[in-house]
Amino acid sequence: MSYVQLLIHAIVRTYKSELTLPTDEKVKFLYREMWGISKSKGGYLYRINSMPDHVHLLLTIPPTVALSDFMQALKGSSSKILKTADGFEKFRAWGEGYAALSKSMEDKDKIVSYIINQQEHHKTVAFRQEYEAFIREMGLAFDERDWER
Secondary structure: OOOOOOEEEEEEEEHHHOOOOOOOOOHHHHHHHHHHHHHHOOOEEEEEEEEOOEEEEEEEOOOOOOHHHHHHHHHHHHHHHHOOOOOOOOOOOEOOOOEEEEEOHHHHHHHHHHHHOHHHHOOOOOHHHHHHHHHHHOOOOOOHHHHHO
16 A cells, blocks of 8 residues: 655745735635635645735645646636636636646644734735745746746
């Protein structure tokens, strides 16, 4: 028998990081949709929170599903739904790609807290600064061209 635990901290940006996600109770529609999509793919969503230009997710995915397929389903399905949803009139699309970092289950509570406190965090840290730091944490170089997609 195989034992696998794939804990992923993912960030999905709106198209060109436009401020198109609601900041009121209507955003919970997005959370429910992403939770349902995750569940339908065999994943488990521990925490989700958003700002007007991005969404943080902490989730597990089954080892039989490629991360790219999972994220494509999550973004594609939610994008179609959001384009006609009340409160998401400004939403055009998700940005190209995503950022996803594998994490240890020992870090789960710390990441959940970080995601919960996004509104407070972004009072002092701009999203672009946060996103670039996330990319560097992966050991990757940030490509400026990605910011405009």
